[in-house]
Amino acid sequence: RKEVEQDPGPFNVPEGATVAFNCTYSNSASQSFFWYRQDCRKEPKLLMSVYSSGNEDGRFTAQLNRASQYISLLIRDSKLSDSATYLCVVSPGGSYIPTFGRGTSLIVHP
Amino acid sequence: GAVVSQHPSRVICKSGTSVKIECRSLDFQATTMFWYRQFPKQSLMLMATSNEGSKATYEQGVEKDKFLINHASLTLSTLTVTSAHPEDSSFYICSAPPEANVLTFGAGSRLTVL
Numbered sequence: 001r002k003e004v005e006q007d008p009g010p011f012n013v014p015e016g017a018t019v020a021f022n023c024t025y026s027n028s029a030s031q032s033f034f035w036y037r038q039d040c041r042k043e044p045k046l047l048m049s050v051y052s053s054g055n056e057d058g059r060f061t062a063q064l065n066r067a068s069q070y071i072s073l074l075i076r077d078s079k080l081s082d083s084a085t086y087l088c089v090v091s092p093g094g095s096y097i098p099t100f101g102r103g104t105s106l107i108v109h110p
Numbered sequence: 111g112a113v114v115s116q117h118p119s120r121v122i123c124k125s126g127t128s129v130k131i132e133c134r135s136l137d138f139q140a141t142t143m144f145w146y147r148q149f150p151k152q153s154l155m156l157m158a159t160s161n162e163g164s165k166a167t168y169e170q171g172v173e174k175d176k177f178l179i180n181h182a183s184l185t186l187s188t189l190t191v192t193s194a195h196p197e198d199s200s201f202y203i204c205s206a207p208p209e210a211n212v213l214t215f216g217a218g219s220r221l222t223v224l
Contacts, residue, residue: 008151034212043203043215044154087154089213097144098213102153 003027003099004090010105017078021104023088024070032091033064033071037084038103044087047073078108112138112208116216123194124224131189131219133204139184140206144213145177148201157202160187194223 006023013019025033033050048055050062050071061074071090075082088101113136123129133143143160158179159167166179178190187206191198203218 041201041218041220043218045215046212049212097156097159099156100146100154 004088004101006086006088006101006104008102008104010107012107012109013078015078015080015108015110017108018074018076019078019106020072020074021086021088021106022070022072023090023101023104024068025088025090025099026069027090027092028066028069030069030090030092032098033062034089034091034098035060035062035071035073036087036089036100038087039084044100047086075106078106080108080110082106083108112136112206112214114140114204114206114214114216116204116219118219119217120220120222122222122224125195126193128190128192129194129221131191131202131204131221133187133189133206133216135185135206135208135214138206138208140187140208141184143181143187143204143206145179145187145189146203146205148203148218154203157189162187191221194221196223199223 035047036044037047038044050064054063059076063072085103087103089098091098115134141162145157146154148154157172160179160181162181168174181187199222204216205213
């Protein structure tokens with residue numbers, strides 16, 4: 001089983017739609033969780049950290065479920081500019097080195 | 111915000127030659143930097159962890175003699191791909207943590223080996 005798993009998609013949604021991605025992780029000792037966004041042929045950029053209590057940043061909501069070992073990202077009112085690959089990143093406890101998921105591709109169309 | 115500068119952004123070289131990629135932290139010191147490789151439609155794969163003043167730590171399956179890493183100062187790490195082959199063609203990205211548990215990435219270097 002891979003350490004961090006994501007559905008590669010693509011998720012093809014119309015503007016204004018709500019879309020959710022899940023990411024599962026295998027290491028129960030993982031301590032830090034993030035969502036990064038990567039545009040085509042560009043470097044990843046931090047979208048948001050994921051906190052135990054869940055957190056929201058504008059149209060984006062991230063949640064963590066430690067019992068089931070997954071994190072989620074919800075995007076409301078999708079914009080064309082949200083089209084990108086969303087990478088789930090998990091950092092194990094005691095070690096800083098993060099592990100990246102394969103990424104989920106989102107395509108928002110008019 | 112924290113900036114990591116990486117260059118060259120794109121390089122094309124002949125098979126058998128060596129290519130050096132530089133990664134600099136511009137406004138913070140980085141005792142650790144990470145080097146990743148990404149093939150098309152694949153995830154970022156950690157190649158090695160670069161440690162200032164000591165040897166790099168390589169991930170399993172990454173040849174240390176082929177991918178030379180030097181981290182001579184708190185703001186500079188270099189990756190040299192030696193005797194490059196077409197299968198080394200990939201997107202190489204460095205990153206550094208300006209603060210705990212957050213990574214800032216360089217813009218990446220796209221290597222094409224002919």
